[in-house]
Amino acid sequence: MTHSISVEDVRYGYDRNRPVLNGLSFALPGGLHFLLGVNGAGKTTLFRLLLGALQPAAGRISVQRSAESGVDAVGYLPQAFDFPGHVTVRQFVRYVGWLRGMRKTDAAATRAIGLVGLAERADVPLKKLSGGMLRRAGIAQAIVHEPAVLLLDEPTSGLDPAQRVDLRALLTGLAESMCVLVSTHLMEDAQYAGGDVLILHDGAIRFQGATTEVEIGDQDSGTTGLSPLEQYFLRITRA
Amino acid sequence: MLSWTVVLRRSAGWLALPLSLGLAIFALTVPEANWRFEWGRSMSAAGLYLFIASPLYAGLASFDTVFWRNRTAQVAEGIRDRDLIARLPWLCTAAIGLAVHAVVLLAIAVTAAVSGAVGAVHVEIIVVQLLSIAGFAALGGLVGLYTRSYLAAPVLALVCVGLNVLAPTGPFRSLVTVGTGTKDLIELRPHPTQIALQVGVFTVLLVAALPVRLFTRRARTSVSAVLLAAVLVTGGVFGGSAQPLEFDQAEQVCRQHEVAVCGPAALSDRFAAIGGALADVAAPLVAIGIPVERRFVVLTDGGIAPPDVRAALFIGTEAVRDPERLAVAARRGVTSGAHCDSRSTAMPHDSVVLGRAMLDGWLQRRLGLDQPGTYPTDLVDALEALPAPDVAHVLGAVYAAVVDCAEKVPLPGPGAS
Numbered sequence: 001m002t003h004s005i006s007v008e009d010v011r012y013g014y015d016r017n018r019p020v021l022n023g024l025s026f027a028l029p030g031g032l033h034f035l036l037g038v039n040g041a042g043k044t045t046l047f048r049l050l051l052g053a054l055q056p057a058a059g060r061i062s063v064q065r066s067a068e069s070g071v072d073a074v075g076y077l078p079q080a081f082d083f084p085g086h087v088t089v090r091q092f093v094r095y096v097g098w099l100r101g102m103r104k105t106d107a108a109a110t111r112a113i114g115l116v117g118l119a120e121r122a123d124v125p126l127k128k129l130s131g132g133m134l135r136r137a138g139i140a141q142a143i144v145h146e147p148a149v150l151l152l153d154e155p156t157s158g159l160d161p162a163q164r165v166d167l168r169a170l171l172t173g174l175a176e177s178m179c180v181l182v183s184t185h186l187m188e189d190a191q192y193a194g195g196d197v198l199i200l201h202d203g204a205i206r207f208q209g210a211t212t213e214v215e216i217g218d219q220d221s222g223t224t225g226l227s228p229l230e231q232y233f234l235r236i237t238r239a
Numbered sequence: 240m241l242s243w244t245v246v247l248r249r250s251a252g253w254l255a256l257p258l259s260l261g262l263a264i265f266a267l268t269v270p271e272a273n274w275r276f277e278w279g280r281s282m283s284a285a286g287l288y289l290f291i292a293s294p295l296y297a298g299l300a301s302f303d304t305v306f307w308r309n310r311t312a313q314v315a316e317g318i319r320d321r322d323l324i325a326r327l328p329w330l331c332t333a334a335i336g337l338a339v340h341a342v343v344l345l346a347i348a349v350t351a352a353v354s355g356a357v358g359a360v361h362v363e364i365i366v367v368q369l370l371s372i373a374g375f376a377a378l379g380g381l382v383g384l385y386t387r388s389y390l391a392a393p394v395l396a397l398v399c400v401g402l403n404v405l406a407p408t409g410p411f412r413s414l415v416t417v418g419t420g421t422k423d424l425i426e427l428r429p430h431p432t433q434i435a436l437q438v439g440v441f442t443v444l445l446v447a448a449l450p451v452r453l454f455t456r457r458a459r460t461s462v463s464a465v466l467l468a469a470v471l472v473t474g475g476v477f478g479g480s481a482q483p484l485e486f487d488q489a490e491q492v493c494r495q496h497e498v499a500v501c502g503p504a505a506l507s508d509r510f511a512a513i514g515g516a517l518a519d520v521a522a523p524l525v526a527i528g529i530p531v532e533r534r535f536v537v538l539t540d541g542g543i544a545p546p547d548v549r550a551a552l553f554i555g556t557e558a559v560r561d562p563e564r565l566a567v568a569a570r571r572g573v574t575s576g577a578h579c580d581s582r583s584t585a586m587p588h589d590s591v592v593l594g595r596a597m598l599d600g601w602l603q604r605r606l607g608l609d610q611p612g613t614y615p616t617d618l619v620d621a622l623e624a625l626p627a628p629d630v631a632h633v634l635g636a637v638y639a640a641v642v643d644c645a646e647k648v649p650l651p652g653p654g655a656s
Contacts, residue, residue, distance in 0.1 A: 048316065048317070050317075051316055051317025052317050053316055053317045074317060076314070076316055076317055078313035078314060078316060079313075080313065081313040081314050082309075082310050082312075082313065083310055083311060083314060084249055084306075084310050086248070086249060087245055087249075091244075091245045094242065094245075095242050095245050096314055096315075098242040098323075099242075099311075099315060099318055099323055099324065100318055138314070141314060142314075
């Protein structure tokens with residue numbers, strides 16, 4: 001199987017004595033994947049390594065190239081972005097396309113904006129968009145160059161339930177043509193959107209598989225009412 | 240390109256638009272701004288407002304660069320050519336500055352053309368002005384590349400203004416003294432070394448700040464830093480040594496009209512009028528048999544006549560085209576010889592001053608331009624009380640003494656020495 005992302009025995013730490021990632025290895029094919037982990041588990045560090053913004057102290061990272069040569073391989077939606085509000089959705093997406101090295105951005109921007117369902121608001125300034133729409137605009141800029149890999153950092157954070165449902169549907173659709181890795185602490189996103197789950201803890205992947213593969217065995221006290229995934233996550237991270 | 244328009248629309252450089260135009264208008268409308276009669280001075284005058292505007296562009300470019308770096312930092316995470324973010328805003332600021340300057344140059348060119356400006360357009364002055372605008376904006380872009388603080392903008396602008404204020408004495412004076420000098424009449428022009436230094440330094444700044452891939456895909460920021468350091472060192476070492484201006488003998492020509500008129504070739508189309516004015520003024524003296532000089536050298540106001548010149552016309556380009564002012568200058572030229580006293584620091588003898596004034600007063604009365612109070616009336620009255628042959632004798636002696644640069648002049652009546 002061809003993997004979109006391949007991480008082999010990667011080590012990285014901001015402090016030599018306290019590695020954030022310690023022998024991290026995993027491989028992802030195309031499709032939708034959720035990266036779960038407690039705060040400080042290293043999710044953002046892993047994203048920055050995949051983006052090439054950081055270089056691993058050891059190990060190897062391989063990311064599938066983009067369809068368009070000469071542009072960045074990975075699309076990225078940060079958890080929050082503070083782009084100038086006077087810029088319209090179309091200008092925003094085209095600007096990032098230009099920044100990524102694309103020669104012609106108009107058609108690509110129109111396509112990306114259409115994919116995220118903002119075609120009718122393409123010429124609306126960012127400052128006039130709701131939180132959910134702004135997140136969609138962010139995804140449009142992340143896919144304008146048709147990346148093979150899309151990284152989304154907490155994309156549903158701060159959205160109301162309806163917006164989260166819509167966004168999960170969008171991610172499911174995007175995952176049909178690329179590898180989408182979503183960092184989140186909201187396990188229901190992974191539960192309802194389907195796809196694989198990776199649980200990052202203590203610098204390594206402690207679980208990788210479908211949510212249906214989670215085996216919780218006997219229920220722990222104090223976890224009544226939690227989903228199997230949530231119970232499994234707590235069991236790993238509290239171990 | 241859309242990315243340009245996105246940045247251009249939000250550019251802080253627009254803030255400089257009213258200020259730059261206001262400064263330019265102010266600089267060009269100050270009293271006695273006679274730049275419009277010479278192309279060289281006109282082009283120099285166009286750069287006067289850059290004294291403030293260029294540092295302003297540097298600060299605004301720095302602000303914009305920091306703004307776009309900060310506001311795109313999150314979405315640009317992992318993008319390989321993030322330097323592009325920092326290298327676009329200053330280009331927009333420079334574009335605005337250059338557009339403003341183009342308007343200023345155009346307005347000045349039209350004014351100069353309408354005023355019948357003489358001389359040549361000194362392209363090197365315009366080039367340096369344009370380069371300085373782009374160069375200062377590039378400097379702002381470079382500073383914005385190394386900081387994320389908005390404080391960099393006012394600090395940089397103040398530092399650049401400080402450089403300009405210190406320009407006459409500071410180590411960077413030759414770099415920031417932009418567009419001065421006139422060649423056509425004053426015979427001053429920017430020193431070639433200074434021009435070369437300015438062009439070199441501003442070009443290096445542009446290369447350092449341009450979004451080019453001339454050097455290497457990696458460490459372009461380091462390359463920029465090295466080039467910036469080179470500019471500072473070059474400016475510090477050589478900037479203070481080159482003289483901003485140098486004398487340059489303008490091409491001289493002579494034309495024979497009613498009298499022979501010699502002077503800058505740029506004014507030669509006015510020599511006939513000058514010659515006519517001089518002949519008109521000299522006519523009363525010639526009529527009583529005084530051998531008035533037949534060759535006059537045209538010199539700029541405030542100039543000094545060479546030792547071999549006996550008769551000079553000191554005049555500014557603004558007066559050349561004004562018949563009344565030309566007549567006044569011609570009368571002064573006839574009655575003052577070559578302004579010999581201007582060749583030394585010693586004060587002229589009272590009799591010399593009085594002799595010239597007496598000549599002037601006598602001519603005023605003969606020419607119907609009598610302006611009492613502008614000459615010693617008692618002396619002229621005493622002169623006119625003399626018999627006609629004596630008047631001619633006295634005036635001839637006074638005139639000869641004036642053109643011969645005599646230390647004293649023989650005067651009639653109560654003021655005689």
